Structure formats: structure tokens, C-alpha cells
Amino acid sequence: MSILVEIIQGLGAIALGLTDVYIWVVIITALLSFVNPDPFNPIVQFLYRITNPAYAFVRKFIRTNFNGLDLAPLIIVVGLQIVTVLLRAILHAL
Structure with a gap:
């Protein structure tokens, strides 16, 4: 059972990393819109x-x-931050 938990936590960590990267992509794109x-x-x-x-x-x-x-x-960004907090809480509870 612990192997399954570790696999889920690993996949969750990958999902968290991808959401963090996407947050930065959105921020960079928003900043780029100001400089045309x-x-x-x-x-x-x-x-x-x-x-x-x-x-x-x-x-x-x-x-x-x-x-x-x-x-x-x-x-x-706010929506992705909420998803990140919820996902971290779920992964921490495992």
C-alpha cells in the first residue's frame, strides 16, 4: 500500500511543478502584453x-x-494557486 501512496505523491509533485511553471508562464505573458x-x-x-x-x-x-x-x-493565477494549495493539502494528508 505504501508504494501506491508514493506513486500518487510523486505524480502529485509533478502536477504541482507543472502548475507552478504554468503560473510563471501566465505572469510572463501578462507582462509581455504591456511592452507589445x-x-x-x-x-x-x-x-x-x-x-x-x-x-x-x-x-x-x-x-x-x-x-x-x-x-x-x-x-x-489565483485559481491555480487555489488548486496548488488544495493539492498540497491532499498530498500532505496521504
Whole structure:
């Protein structure tokens, strides 16, 4: 039984790492939107391709544009932080 718990904790640690990386990707993309980078840059295209589905999902349910300021990245980061806290609590309880 302890091997199964260790496998679940390992997979949970990978999921936590991926959510942390995605939080940073969302933050970097939000900061890039302020400086208006070259849209043909492959790194910028990759970041937009990674974050636009999450932005579209949030915008489908919540109005995020307030006075020209898009709050979708903030909503995504807060949501991912909540998921991280819950996942850490579940993994700690095992």
C-alpha cells in the first residue's frame, strides 16, 4: 500500500511543478502584453499559444476587461494557486 501512496505523491509533485511553471508562464505573458513584443518571435508565439486557451476559458464565463485592463491572467493565477494549495493539502494528508 505504501508504494501506491508514493506513486500518487510523486505524480502529485509533478502536477504541482507543472502548475507552478504554468503560473510563471501566465505572469510572463501578462507582462509581455504591456511592452507589445514582436508577434513573429517564436518564443512570444509559443507563450501566446500556451496561455490563450486558458484565457478563452475564463473569458467565456467571466467578463475580464475592465477599463482596458484584462484581468484574465489574475483570475487564472489565483485559481491555480487555489488548486496548488488544495493539492498540497491532499498530498500532505496521504
